[in-house]
Amino acid sequence: MSAPRTLYDKIFDDHIVSRQEDGTCLLYIDRHLVHEVTSPQAFEGLRMAGRKVRAPEKTLAVVDHNVPTSPDRHEGIKNEESRIQVEALATNAAEFGVEYYSEKDVRQGIVHIVGPEQGFTLPGMTIVCGDSHTSTHGAFGALAHGIGTSEVEHVLATQTLIQKKAKNMLVRVDGQLPEGVTAKDIILAIIGEIGTAGGTGHVIEFAGEAIRSLSMEGRMTICNMTIEGGARAGLIAPDEKTFEYIKGKPRAPKGQALDMAIEYWKTLYTEEGAHFDRVVVLDAANLPPIVSWGSSPEDVVSIEGVVPNPDAIEDETKRTSKWRALDYMGLKPDTKITDIAIDRVFIGSCTNGRIEDLRAVAAVVEGKQVASTVSAMIVPGSGLVKEQAEAEGLDKIFKAAGFDWREPGCSMCLAMNDDRLKPGERCASTSNRNFEGRQGFKGRTHLVSPAMAAAAAIAGHFVDIRTFN
Numbered sequence: 001m002s003a004p005r006t007l008y009d010k011i012f013d014d015h016i017v018s019r020q021e022d023g024t025c026l027l028y029i030d031r032h033l034v035h036e037v038t039s040p041q042a043f044e045g046l047r048m049a050g051r052k053v054r055a056p057e058k059t060l061a062v063v064d065h066n067v068p069t070s071p072d073r074h075e076g077i078k079n080e081e082s083r084i085q086v087e088a089l090a091t092n093a094a095e096f097g098v099e100y101y102s103e104k105d106v107r108q109g110i111v112h113i114v115g116p117e118q119g120f121t122l123p124g125m126t127i128v129c130g131d132s133h134t135s136t137h138g139a140f141g142a143l144a145h146g147i148g149t150s151e152v153e154h155v156l157a158t159q160t161l162i163q164k165k166a167k168n169m170l171v172r173v174d175g176q177l178p179e180g181v182t183a184k185d186i187i188l189a190i191i192g193e194i195g196t197a198g199g200t201g202h203v204i205e206f207a208g209e210a211i212r213s214l215s216m217e218g219r220m221t222i223c224n225m226t227i228e229g230g231a232r233a234g235l236i237a238p239d240e241k242t243f244e245y246i247k248g249k250p251r252a253p254k255g256q257a258l259d260m261a262i263e264y265w266k267t268l269y270t271e272e273g274a275h276f277d278r279v280v281v282l283d284a285a286n287l288p289p290i291v292s293w294g295s296s297p298e299d300v301v302s303i304e305g306v307v308p309n310p311d312a313i314e315d316e317t318k319r320t321s322k323w324r325a326l327d328y329m330g331l332k333p334d335t336k337i338t339d340i341a342i343d344r345v346f347i348g349s350c351t352n353g354r355i356e357d358l359r360a361v362a363a364v365v366e367g368k369q370v371a372s373t374v375s376a377m378i379v380p381g382s383g384l385v386k387e388q389a390e391a392e393g394l395d396k397i398f399k400a401a402g403f404d405w406r407e408p409g410c411s412m413c414l415a416m417n418d419d420r421l422k423p424g425e426r427c428a429s430t431s432n433r434n435f436e437g438r439q440g441f442k443g444r445t446h447l448v449s450p451a452m453a454a455a456a457a458i459a460g461h462f463v464d465i466r467t468f469n
């Protein structure tokens, strides 16, 4: 009898086209998502070599990073660099016969929100995109990861990718989340625990009661940030919730094909006794709402805590780097997190730009006002999220509270469009990266959950959502 296999082992094995002695494999790729930032040279490479896209029907292109989120964007993109990149994708998609969602299409949005929404992302698949947060799709039990531009070209041309098998890591989150604590807090806590290099060389499978209890959207938040923990990909075994979510999505299988697919999807789980190279266990019941204080996603602390003192760190390089982070963030050790005032709030991104995130925000801000010292924006992750939010009247709640309600895109998750922080501005953000300059030159980012960002917008400083009303 063969050794018990993990979910990762199964998906990897199922996609091997050929395997060399040293373990290098050629993997078949089921789905390829394409955005405007990492695809221009790849298409250019194909053009130069006179090659076609091998499987256009398995490829989907959408613009997200460079699109403005202002209501007048339909009149044309003013920023020249952005316009050139967006136009290049439109031209490439048309020339190579790839389906493309432009900024005028209601299906347009952040690539990692669009894939699941369209039923393009399905369990058991290998999914790639020239973007690190492709790990998001692992929430469906798909092996999904980011690739570089030369690999984008390789996948476009051959529908395969050269890969070596990673190690297996299990992160088990037991118990039930307390009220006010969310998927975002779970993943921030995990990264705080393992560090940004903690998952290096591994594919992480998330399991345990707390993960099972999450909605598909919460699971996407978890897998989205797996990459910030250094892992190659994140995975969650598909279950009834997964199948329910997929049913009826435009590109998902239907009728008998769906029944057959579900039969297969049910085989996608880690077998009893399968080997994990590393196991980390957390208890959800102990988790507080989390706020990041530094310039790395591992720099996290409880909302009840204080800014840590780097002097307590033994390793000199690390100590120096954390002092630098504090300096960049304009913070002093021992400052209570709830005493940190903010200037801006950004709610959106592929981490937290879905409908449930917006509902969570609406629940916090309904009937309240954004603090006079704060400028706050909400950017739906896709045109369909926006449509749904408006159908539920959430936009009215947001606008009445003083939020800016925008068009879909990556927006202020990274400063590649017009949405950015000014130097020195401090932002409560639902995105995934707090690197120096990430949201604008000298901008200061604090990563939080949507509910925590919403509460901070109202209060003007961080507050504990568990006692906020």
Ligand SMILES: CC(C)[C@H](C(=O)O)[C@@H](O)C(=O)O
Binding pocket: 037, 038, 065, 130, 131, 132, 133, 146, 414
């Ligand atoms: C622009 C793109 C290549 C980049 C990524 O790979 O993740 C971006 O999406 C990000 O979040 O930093």
Ligand code: SF4
Binding pocket: 064, 065, 110, 111, 112, 131, 133, 349, 350, 351, 409, 410, 413, 414, 431, 432
């Ligand atoms: S929303 Fe942010 S993290 Fe996600 S793809 Fe866009 S830039 Fe990258």
